Amino acid sequence: MRNYYYPLLLLMNWIMASNAYGQMPVKVSLFSEATSVPFDKVITTPIHPGVQLGTDFHWKESKHIKLFPSVNIGYMFHNKLFQGVYINGELGLDYKFSFGLNIKTALGIGYLHTFTTQQEFQFENGRYVSKRDRGNARIMPSFSVGVGYNLKKNESRSAEIFILHQTWLEYPYSPGFIPLMAHTNFHVGSKFYPFNKNNKK
Amino acid sequence: MKYLFLSILILVLFGACEDDPVFEPSHYFCDSGIDNITAGFDYQELQDLIDEMVASGVPGVMMSVNYDDTIRWSGSSGKADLANNIDLSPCNITRVGSTVKTFTAIAILLLQEEGKLHLDDLVSQYLDNNILQGLANAKQASIRQLLQHSSGIYNYIANPRFQTASLNDLTKTWQPKELLDYARNEAAEFSPGSDVQYSNTNYILLGKIIEAIEQKPFYEVFAERIFKPLNLSNTRFAATDPIPDGIIQGYIDLYSNLNVINSTEYSGWDYFTADGGLISNSNDLNVFLHQLFNGYIIQESSLNEMITWKAPKKQDSETFDTYYGLGIFRIDTDFGPAYMHSGDAIGYFASMVYFPNYNVTITWATNGNYGKIDDFTQSKEAMEKIFKTLLKDK
Secondary structure, three states: OHHHHHHHHHHHHHHHHOOHHHHOOEEEEEEEEEEOOOOOOOOOOOOOEEEEEEEEOOOEEOOOEEEEEEEEEEEEEEOOOEEEEEEEEEEEEEEEOOOOEEEEEEEEEEEEEEEOOEOEEEEEOOEEEEOOOOOEEEEOOEEEEEEEEEOOOOOOOOOEEEEEEEEEEEEOOEOOOEOOEEEEEEEEEEEEOOOOHHHOO | OOOHHHHHHHHHHHHOOEOOOOOOHHHHOOOOOOOOEOOOOOOHHHHHHHHHHHHHOOOEEEEEEEEOOOEEEEEEEEEEEOOOOEEOOOOOEEEEEOOHHHHHHHHHHHHHHOOOOOOOOEHHHOOOHHHHOOOOOOOOOEHHHHHOOOOOOOOHHHOHHHHHHHHHOOOOOOOHHHHHHOOOOOOOOOOOOOOOOOOHHHHHHHHHHHHHHHOOOHHHHHHHHHHOOOOOOOOEEHHHOOOOOOEOOOEEOOOOOOEEEEOOOOOOOOOOOOOOOEEEOHHHHHHHHHHHHOOOOOOHHHHHHHOOOEOOOOOOOOOOOEEEOOOOEEEEEOOEEEEEEEEEEOOEEEEEEEEOOOOEEEEEEEOEEOOOHHHHHOOHHHHHHHHHHHHOOO
8 A cells, every 4th residue: 555655755755855746837728639640740720729727847958958748738629529628747858048949849748538529329129329428538648858948048937838739649559440539739838937936026 | 506417417418419200101101013923922930030120129120122024022021210200111212332333234234235435444534533533553553453343542541531521410411522521542452363352442433433534423324224224213323312302211220239329311322423432222132133133234255254253362350351343243142153232331231142053133132231130131140141031942
């Protein structure tokens, strides 16, 4: 039983010990989801809207390199096909230039729960009945690349605007028919530090 | 405040679900036009078979048989519309997908009979460079190779970019050029004539050839040369009305768990191409195929060309051994050879099979596909069960 809680305790201890809470950013992005081959297009139409909320944890940082874990929750609506809520964890890597720009990449893994956007009929006792969709559980490995820009390039806790091209897989998709489905999300977002005491006047 | 995000999420999740349209039973009323002749024929076993399909998870099934022109029967089971609980009738109209390829082949063979083309003419004699540009093998392939899937031209449907794009915009109306573009700049599967492999791209080009020769939409040629002469009153092409009144609702088991959703409005991508897009029913398909193989549509010489078979270099071990004719396939069954074509549309499936040793034709159509539903309607096991029920006493 003690082993079960150990990783969680370790994470809490790490956050508190590093005084990370006060320095944790909030990341908000709006995105468009698409079923799409990875990196085929920057933005695939029509727009399927989504929103993501997350934060980064401080891990390793040098003059040009920043390595950080992050967690996110999000929602997306793909018209006529599905809507989904997810939570994911990512390991991000930023390469920072001195003029405020940074190149971003991240590897992630998440849990996605999808619901149909249409009335669903479930087969029970030899007939189809209209019932509330209980949804489908998915895992969603992801890979992101993008760029960010620090609004105050000399401050390490500067607010940032960013765009990300995130490609992710939905697994399982349709067992025996389509094993997995490729998606892309095009994010436009901002990172800021509302809990940083130094920001308060 | 802390519950705001959660509240919004719950509202979105439960408010974003779109209910099926409401239809009265009269919406699906059809004048059957079906003349069952069942004297001395116990059709109950076939009725039991389609009832069993429905009891397994197929929304609706219609089936038609013709035994040597002495017995004709069409039946149905299940629902035309799940939301409104409306029974399926054998005369209802449905999507029959790629079965249209046999009609396309017949149209081409009729044009050859009229001296307007020859099967061994090159495709490039009829189609402009702007259509063929970038389609590997297209300029070297003959019309016969298009018909027999021996051109080696890449199948646009197999392109993952197309598969994801079609799923991304489920109500998009695709134009032929957009579909051909997914086959452009893709390598050919093999050199023309050296093998056979199913490719929808072949039949888009055949539709274009018909239009180039006849100077009208290919589906008007179908109507003039095939639908009207055979009195196929329930058959039409989707280009004239993609979702006509009375078409039964289609359902997909997208996630292989027999939880289906309505896909009727999801576009077939073939509303304007000759590789799919046909609307018909099992009765009309049965009339068509039976008339075809009883010599009432094309000349005997054309029919012989149509059933000159070519084997693929490698057979698929999970299906019947299959041989490619012109717009038709031969499969080897326990009851001898069978000539057939089947077709999927999103939410629909149809199949038509002729047994030359018995002069028996069977056709069936369903308003559900993908996932587990396919196991009951189009798998090798499902087809063997149908054939056994049909022919075990023969």
